[in-house]
Amino acid sequence: MTTSFSYQTELPLYAEADVVVAGGGPAGIGAALAAARNGASVLLIEQRGFLGGMATVSLVPSYTPYSDREKPVIRGIGYEILQALKEAMQQGLKEKFRDVIDWVPIEPENLKLILDAKMQEAGVRLLYHTFISDVIRGEGGRIDALVIHNKSGSRAVKAKWFVDATSDADLVWRAGGAFQKGDDGGELQPATMCFVLSRLNRSRFEAFASEHGPLHTHIERAKESGELKVLHNWAAFSFYNESDCGFNFGHVTGIDGSNADDLTRGAVEGRKLVHHIADWLRRRIPGFEQAVVAQTGEQIGIRETRRIVGDYTVTFDDFTSCRSFPDDIARNAYYIDVHLSKPLLDGKTYIDKIFLPPGKSHGIPYRALLPVGFANLFVAGRSISADRTTQGSMRVMPTCFAFGEAAGTAGALLTQANGTDTRDVDIDALQRQLVKQGAWIGEDHLQEG
Ligand SMILES: Cc1cc2nc3c(=O)[nH]c(=O)nc-3n(C[C@H](O)[C@H](O)[C@H](O)COP(=O)(O)OP(=O)(O)OC[C@H]3O[C@@H](n4cnc5c(N)ncnc54)[C@H](O)[C@@H]3O)c2cc1C
Known part of the structure; x- marks a missing residue:
């Protein structure tokens, strides 16, 4: 052959x-x-x-x-x-x-x-x-x-x-x-499929967070209960305005960003994770009830x-x-x-x-x-x-x-x-x-x- x-x-x-x-x-x-x-x-x-x-x-x-x-x-x-x-x-x-x-x-x-x-x-x-x-x-x-x-x-x-x-x-x-x-064993930092959510109500979310604690505490609870399947409770997010917010949240492990097969798996698994996270946010976090996944990264984010x-x-x-x-x-x-x-x-x-x-x-x-x-x-x-x-x-x-x-x-x-x-x-x-x-x-x- x-x-x-x-x-x-x-x-x-x-x-x-x-x-x-x-x-x-x-x-x-x-x-x-x-x-x-x-x-x-x-x-x-x-x-x-x-x-x-x-x-x-x-x-x-x-x-x-x-x-x-x-x-x-x-x-x-x-x-x-x-x-x-x-x-x-x-x-x-x-x-x-x-x-x-x-x-x-x-x-x-x-x-x-x-x-x-x-x-x-x-x-x-x-x-x-x-x-x-x-x-x-x-x-x-x-x-x-x-x-x-x-x-x-x-x-x-x-x-x-x-x-x-x-x-x-x-x-x-x-x-x-x-x-x-x-590292010596070839371990690489996990990758993240970042995303943008639209149709949020920022004031409502901020009022909720100031009364009931920041987002990561809710993530932690949902992770422990098995409702949210993420590696850990950390999430970075930035509002661009009252209704649109960029998220750096959720990890996909075992991705070597210099390998096209891994990038492909990262794209597929990353997008799936984004929709799982968005679904949870929509159901559990006030201000996110109408959230729509407006965009996911063209490529999964690679740290290393x-x-x-x-x-x-x-x-x-x-x-x-x-x-x-x-x-x-x-x-x-x-x-x-x-x-x-x-x-x-x-x-x-x-x-x-x-x-x-x-x-x-x-x-x-x-x-x-x-x-x-x-x-x-x-x-x-x-x-x-x-x-x-x-x-x-x-x-x-x-x-x-x-x-x-x-x-x-x-x-x-x-x-x-x-x-x-x-x-x-x-x-x-x-x-x-x-x-x-x-x-x-x-x-x-x-x-x-
Ligand atoms: C999920 C995640 C979260 C992060 N969070 C932050 C953060 O909050 N704030 C922060 O400042 N940094 C953050 N970083 C780190 C930072 O984004 C990157 O490390 C940084 O962008 C690297 O810059 P760079 O110019 O080396 O490469 P990149 O930003 O990766 O740009 C490389 C460019 O080269 C192009 N390219 C690559 N190969 C080829 C090729 N063969 N031919 C043609 N074009 C090519 C790519 O398309 C790309 O546009 C984060 C990274 C990730 C992955």
């Missing part, structure tokens, strides 16, 4: 750019905008027909905190997008979030529109509905081109610098680079897949000791937030959370964006080089914007300087430029002034 086929084809060149960004999530957005605003020609390739990554693809309903509970830590492009999103909110919500930068709700259609416009303003060339399926390697650790597939066929894309912002390190994987995945092996790997010790590095390009203050598929020793806790004190953060060095063995490739986003626990903190969208902004800025600076390796970058110049753009890389680094 034939178990494999050989298939060769000539690939016409579709485009060439200084910087090609693979993936349009927070990391890819930061990278594309930063590179283009610094004068590089940029092509951003995204498999969906819109930008935003998990916020729009999988309907993750809010941005984790931008602050360290005392001051903004994520600034620059990520902050600019947060402000634009707040500006686009409906009246009422807009007032509520005017001075808030932590846990801001994401209305996905507003975000898509904002991001399209920002790319156009910056002169980024967009290519949607296009999957990057392979990498053509050249000499000396260089990537020569990417292989892309879309409605127009299969073609190649060339660049001086590539940013892998696919969140699964697809480019590194296809090019045979080193990576890790999950590959982590590259970079020139530096950010560790749990770096996190707890709030370490700074001479080549810091961003800082992170978000807590360790590892969702588990089996409870901790107490038999109840399904999220491993470790917080830094208020006002504290740790640095992320440029070297964590550089996959070992590659000369012209950056990795930005949740697959950057970190140990598993620390990835459980740095994976969130605000920090991913910052990683992308650093990679894109470095790509543009290297283009101007005719560099040949990502390690050629002038770190002082990169840090100065990031600060000039409004990014924050810590008190020890010069601030714009």
Whole structure:
């Protein structure tokens, strides 16, 4: 029986750019905008027909905190997008979030529109509905081109610098680079099919919750009685207005988001779980009586897949000791937030959370964006080089914007300087430029002034 086929084809060149960004999530957005605003020609390739990554693809309903509970830590492009999103909110919500930068709700259609416009303003060339399926390697650790597939066929894309912002390190994987995945036993954080419920009565729900306790206490009871079949009692939700609310609730275990069969099972099981949850909310929670499932994620939300092996790997010790590095390009203050598929020793806790004190953060060095063995490739986003626990903190969208902004800025600076390796970058110049753009890389680094 034939178990494999050989298939060769000539690939016409579709485009060439200084910087090609693979993936349009927070990391890819930061990278594309930063590179283009610094004068590089940029092509951003995204498999969906819109930008935003998990916020729009999988309907993750809010941005984790931008602050360290005392001051903004994520600034620059990520902050600019947060402000634009707040500006686009409906009246009422807009007032509520005017001075808030932590846990801001994401209305996905507003975000898509904002991001399209920002790319156009910056002169980024967009290519949607296009999957990057392979990498053509050249000499000396260089990537020569990417292989892309879309409605127009299969073609190649060339660049001086590539940013892998696919969140699964697809480019590194296809090019045979080193990576890790999950814990020592291959365990990965569970996935979640996020969803939007419409036709809610927010005031009625809030009155109920203030009198009878928050939603999670009701979930806990329903879970214990067997009425609600969810892994644990945790649910995050954000109202977009009086009647529509985004939910990040319910886990599907055993899903490897870099495996198409698993993603398929996640889609089927995830949607089923959403309707089970919605049915329970409708029957049991005042304010939800008329709830309709308006939307589920186009893909189940994936918290964890590959982590590259970079020139530096950010560790749990770096996190707890709030370490700074001479080549810091961003800082992170978000807590360790590892969702588990089996409870901790107490038999109840399904999220491993470790917080830094208020006002504290740790640095992320440029070297964590550089996959070992590659000369012209950056990795930005949740697959950057970190140990598993620390990835459980740095994976969130605000920090991913910052990683992308650093990679894109470095790509543009290297283009101007005719560099040949990502390690050629002038770190002082990169840090100065990031600060000039409004990014924050810590008190020890010069601030714009
Ligand atoms: C259920 C869940 C809840 C979460 N909750 C929060 C939260 O409350 N707040 C928060 O800030 N963060 C949260 N996170 C984390 C956060 O959403 C992600 O870790 C973050 O979006 C990662 O950013 P990224 O840019 O690396 O990748 P992504 O956001 O995953 O974007 C990657 C993009 O690349 C595209 N892509 C991938 N491969 C290819 C390819 N081969 N060809 C073309 N395009 C490709 C994808 O379509 C996607 O648009 C949550 C995550 C999940 C899954």
